Amino acid sequence: MLAALGWATSLGAAHAAEPLPTTEIAPGVFVYQAPYQLLAPSNDGAIANVGFIVGKEGVAVVDTGNTRQSGERLLAAVRARTDLPIRYVVNTHMHPDHAMGDVAFKETGAKFVAHAKFARALQARAQAYVDGAKRALGDAYQGKVEDIVLPDVTVADKATLDLGGRTLELEAMKTAHTDNDLTVRDVETDTWFLGDLLFMGHLPSIDGSFEGWVKLMTGLRDRTAARVVPGHGPASAKWPDALAPQQRYFDRLRADVDALVEKGAPLREASEKAGLSEREAWALFDEFNARNAIEAYREAEWR
Incomplete structure (x- = not known):
């Protein structure tokens, strides 16, 4: 009963928000292509590529943006496409432009999934992220540290998620862009969400290890995928x-x-x-x- 009430509350918020415009880059895989911008009142914090994958029984969201508003707009985009329950919200890493919108999904009943090092890294910077958003957005930003969502499920190596006839493969990476990078591959369409391990058009930013990222790129380049979703750049791109x-x-x-x-x-x-x-x-x-x-x-x- 409580879960249903929470879902209805979030659905109401989703209807009130303007849905993020998403593109179906592969059957059942939807991506919002973000502008190359810093956090500002004009963009609601929707400054990183985010998306969702629809299975037969549920939905997985991949990243949520920089603010509650961006998360609510993503939730509205999901609800514009499907009424299936949101089973998972997966964060590719802890940076605020990818994870601070999680708060909009707290009442959906979704499980939050992230790298095993995600929580520690996010907690260490939580206040700085909130303060930075307040400086950028002024009175329009009402977020607080207590709104930050920590994962229910953590991945130290590899894991799979089931959406009902649709499997997602998650892989925790060694330190590169950050020390808590996580990739998501939709097995059905061979679509690989790389988060900020891949920047296109928007300059990469190093918050983990330069040398670690160089080494990881060498390994990733040798893998195959039908398409990839960068953390910043086009909605999808050819790999490698x-x-x-x-x-x-x-x-x-x-x-x-x-x-x-x-x-x-x-x-x-x-x-x-x-x-x-x-x-x-x-x-x-x-x-x-x-x-x-x-x-x-x-x-x-x-x-």
Whole structure:
């Protein structure tokens, strides 16, 4: 009874929200393609690609956006496509643009699923994420730390989810974009949600390990998939072609940083010069490149 009441409450919120526009990239797989923007009042926090997969008996949502509003708009998008219960909300990692919208799904009865390191990482930054959203959105943001949702189910290696005749394969990755990256593969359509392990158009941001990400990309490139969904970029893309621009950026950053370390240049010079030849190829380059260069430099000193 309580679960049904909670589902009805969330359904009412979904009807009140404007659904995110989604594209069916494969049968039963829907994706919202986010703009290349930082959090702002104009985008409701819907600044990362999010989506959902519809089985015969239930739905799995993959990431939820940066705010309750973005989550409610995603919930409305689900309800515009199906009345099946939402069984799972899967987070590809703990960054706020992917996970802070989870609060909109708390009353749906869904189980929240994430990497085994997700909760610790999110709790360590929860207040900073809330404070950052308040600075970006002002009085329009009513979120609080207590709204943050922690996983019911964690994945340390691999796991499967059943949507009724439709299986999702989840895989916890080693430290790369973050230390809690999780991928989701829809077996039926061979669609692979890579989260922020793949950026297209939007400059990648390193919050885990530069070297770990380089190594992981090599392994991922050798795998097959009918299509992939990047955390930022088009709704779907061909694999492994989709990885080429990100690989090129990492190669350029590594070459520039190695040259600077070799000549004894200080960290500040790396933040100002490394990777600059890639500027015109990426949105939000100036917002993220310096931090990437600093991380690459610090790791290069220990190689």
